[in-house]
Every structure is written in C-alpha cells, then in structure tokens.
Amino acid sequence: MKTINQLSISISECESMFVRAIEEAEKQGIGISLCVVDSSGVLKYFGRMDNAPLISIDISRKKAVTAIGFGMSTGEAWHDFIKDDPILNDGVVNIKDFILLGGGSPIVHDGNVIGAIGVSGGHYKQDEECVKAALNEL
Amino acid sequence: MKTINQLSISISECESMFVRAIEEAEKQGIGISLCVVDSSGVLKYFGRMDNAPLISIDISRKKAVTAIGFGMSTGEAWHDFIKDDPILNDGVVNIKDFILLGGGSPIVHDGNVIGAIGVSGGHYKQDEECVKAALNEL
Amino acid sequence: MKTINQLSISISECESMFVRAIEEAEKQGIGISLCVVDSSGVLKYFGRMDNAPLISIDISRKKAVTAIGFGMSTGEAWHDFIKDDPILNDGVVNIKDFILLGGGSPIVHDGNVIGAIGVSGGHYKQDEECVKAALNEL
C-alpha cells in the first residue's frame, strides 16, 4: 500500500520561535502576533503580545496559511511572482486566506517544508525581521 | 531540531477505494458519495455517484472529518463512548463538522492512522458496508 | 406542467478526466488538484495528487465554480470580458467563490454546458494544459 511521509514542526520549536520573535519585536518597539501552521496548514501555535494591535491576529494567521499554501514567502517573493501578469495579479486576491503582506515564511528543514510562520503587528518589514529572528532560532 | 513524522494515504489508494465502494453500493442498490481526508484532516478525494442523494455530499465529508478528529469510527463506536454521559452526549453536537451517523472510519496502516473515509447515501448500515468494502481494498 | 431538462456530467467521465489530467501534470512536473462540479454547480468529483500544493484545494474548486457560474472559462476569457470596464473589473472580486486565475472551464457536450472543471497546482498556464488534456479525454 502506497503512503506519503510528511514532516512537521514540533510544538517545542514553536514556543522557542515565539520567545525569540518577542525579543526582536521588543527591540523594534512593536507588539506582534505570531502564528505557526504545520506542513498540512493546520494551526499549531498562536501567541499575541500584550501590546499587539488587534489587526495582527487575523493577518498573522493568513501569512502563515499563504506561506504554506504554495511553499513561498509572502511579501517580495509572491509580489515578484504575480506583478507582471494581470491575471495572476488580479486573481490571487480571491485565494482563501491569501495575504500578500510580507511576514509569512515556510519553515524549511533538510529541504522539507515542515510548516509556516506568520508574524504581524508592525510594518511588514519589521514583521519580516521578527520572522527571520524566529527562524534563526531553529 | 525536533520534527514530527506523519504518514498519509496516497491518491491512488483513494481512487481504488472509490471503485470498490461503488461496486458495493450498486450491489446494495444505493448511490453514494465518498470522501477521503488525509491524516491531517485535509481533503484528499471526493466522488459522488450519479444516483447519490444530495444530502450525501456534506454527510460523507463530515463522517471523514469526525473519524480523523479523534481516530474513532462514527456510528456505534462514538455512540457507545457518549451515550451514558449527559455532558458528552449533549456536548458533541457542537463539535465542528461532527456527525454521529455510521459510515466514517479511520484508515489504519501498520498501526498508524493515515487518513479517514466517509461514505453516505443509503441507510448508515449500508454506508458502513461500503466503507468496509473500500477498506478491504487496501 | 413545464419542466427543465438538465444534462450533467457522469462520475465515470470525472474519473477518466482525473487520470488524464494527472498524466499531463506529471509531464509538466507539477502536482495538481482537480475539481468537477455538475451543471448545477454542485460538487461531483475532487482529487488531489500527492505532491499538489495545499493552495490548490480551494483554488481548483473556485475555478470550477466560476466556470459554471457564467458558462465561461476562467483566465483570459473572463479577463478580456472585464478589463475595459472599471465597474466589472473591480466588481467581480466579491462574487462568491469567484477566481480569475486560468484553469477553469465549462464542460460542453453537444452545445450544452454539462458541468465545469477546475485544475490548480502549477502556474495557471500549466493548469490550463491539464484542463485541455482532461477535456480531450471526453
């Protein structure tokens, strides 16, 4: 019988990423929400800092879902992929839970996408810094 | 870095299960819908026979989702688990996509739950026969 | 009494289209999801290849729903229809389950729209090739 073997991120790594992302957020003077989905796009972890804006709850989740959906980071990567094609550019807006804003990234381990992280709360460039910090923790 | 290893059903097995379930359904003189979700509860396969009642579309999906949710078959297994406890009995109705009707079953391979199947279209006892036939195909 | 006679695609044709679409997808080196709705827009068939990106699940369904909704292919046909009219262009985004991305097509038989197919997983031009291959199978 043929089966598929899928790797996913563990909860302990999620907790560590959140601790590290908070440090980076505090350095930048912002409050963030952080969301992690597993390699199937299923919710694994969510945390909202005490000073995070309410808008960050939904956005952080959508960034993680978008990043796992095609294994590609939100922000520049997705933007470059769609910007010169009107059908792609106008079409992605209706993908379920899609968000173009930077701050979502696949989590890669040994060449496997094992989940995705989404951070929201500051300017998306600040969110991206928090993602970078969190991923460096792994 | 700690990761989780998850086994899931492959698409070719889903196609075979559908072919086998249709045979059983025709033997029983019913039309069915069949739904398969992977080990993360994500939609993998769906087919609706030409004579399946419309109600079977949603029910087959819910049976698969319920079966993967706790790794337990719908119908007797879930019913026996809740029937003597009023809080359980009255509480399960609000679980997302939960359905008590028989015809949903985890798909088990070497002791691992690798997905779940849901069949709907006839009496739930007939649906269960179709599930059994499909699982025997694996 | 006046009634309506509606032709719809049968399940066996859906299974064949999926087999053929998979062949084309493998030729192109992509993994796809394929969704078929009947002439009433009701879900008839869905299959997800083992290497299809998660994003393809929702998009394939929306492409089929969009194609049956107005009897017109997604992608170029819809884009040409709306691009020079700002109200159309900005308005379609809120149609339920609408998606502009190519890879959705009505299934036509003897001049009747008998259903619609949606494929997602690669670039939309690749998805369109899989749709073409599937339709040639009929």
Place this chain on the structure above:
Amino acid sequence: MKTINQLSISISECESMFVRAIEEAEKQGIGISLCVVDSSGVLKYFGRMDNAPLISIDISRKKAVTAIGFGMSTGEAWHDFIKDDPILNDGVVNIKDFILLGGGSPIVHDGNVIGAIGVSGGHYKQDEECVKAALNEL
C-alpha cells in the same frame, strides 16, 4: 466621560499555563490543545501538543469562548444550569461557539474575570485536570 476599565491576562501567564498543562497532560498520557482568550473573548494564545487529536483544535477554542461568554465553566456548571429547563437545555446548542463539554474555565484574578482557558484532547474529565493544573500556575 465614563469609561470602562478591563483587566486581562498577559501573554507571559499564557505561556506558563501551557507549560504546566503539558506536564499534566503527559502525566495523564494524553495530547492536548490549549486556548486562551482575553477578557474580551479575543484570541490570546493557542498551542497544540504533537500528539493532540485534530478534534482538540476547535473544541479547545470553543471551551474558552463558552467560558468567557457567561463567566461560567463548561461541563458541570453549565450542565447544572440548563438541565432542568427544557428551553435552556435545547436552546444553548445554537449559541455561537458554544460547547457544553468540560475543560473550559474563566480565569479569575482578585474577583475579576480576566480571560478564559479551554483544554481539549482527552476525556473531558482529563481536560479539566489540565485546566486545574494550568490555573494553579497563576
């Protein structure tokens, strides 16, 4: 101008509660999801253990939402409140995100409800033990 002063749980307490709840879950041999909402019912924290059943994701959230909704624990407290009144008993099922299952509790500090916690994964009596352990941590 009259304003309202609202106390809410902080994110650091959520992280501690999760650590403590995991310990209790491991002692009981189960895997859990834990969800915390603030005093406004807004998502504050979520974590899913690696061995938690999928069904626990939605249920843990609903338990927290139900507990904050009326400031009353799910399970026995809610059940005793409704059981002798048919209109209450049959009526609560349609409250948005309501769930009767035990394992949801308000988080009380100095007589103020500052949030709510929901745990799901085992039998609801086991979930309640994890809630108790988490609340003792505060």
